[in-house]
Amino acid sequence: MALSLDSVPSLWRLARLQFDPVRNQRVLLYPEGVVLLNDTGAAVLDLCDGRRSVADIASVLGERFNCDVQADVLEYLTGLADQALVHA
Numbered sequence: 001m002a003l004s005l006d007s008v009p010s011l012w013r014l015a016r017l018q019f020d021p022v023r024n025q026r027v028l029l030y031p032e033g034v035v036l037l038n039d040t041g042a043a044v045l046d047l048c049d050g051r052r053s054v055a056d057i058a059s060v061l062g063e064r065f066n067c068d069v070q071a072d073v074l075e076y077l078t079g080l081a082d083q084a085l086v087h088a
Helices: 039-046 054-065 070-082
Strands: 016-020 025-030 033-036
Touching: 016 039, 025 039, 039 054, 039 070, 054 070
Parallel strands: none
Antiparallel strands: 016 025, 025 033
16 A cells, blocks of 8 residues: 555554563564564654654654655555555
């Protein structure tokens, strides 16, 4: 599923963000699976609330990291959408 900058992503209803104390990192849990998240991936998913567009998420993170992250955010979320972990 290809997302656009206007897409408003949210997590799949059975997926949730959590901190895994064994791995000492944030993870995206879903039935029968887990995605290990780096700080950037967790920051993107923290903003996927079903109200912000991909462009909005990229803008918030661009200000936070002081660089243009639109293409990276779009690519990351499209990859998760392809796995049905994010939908718009």
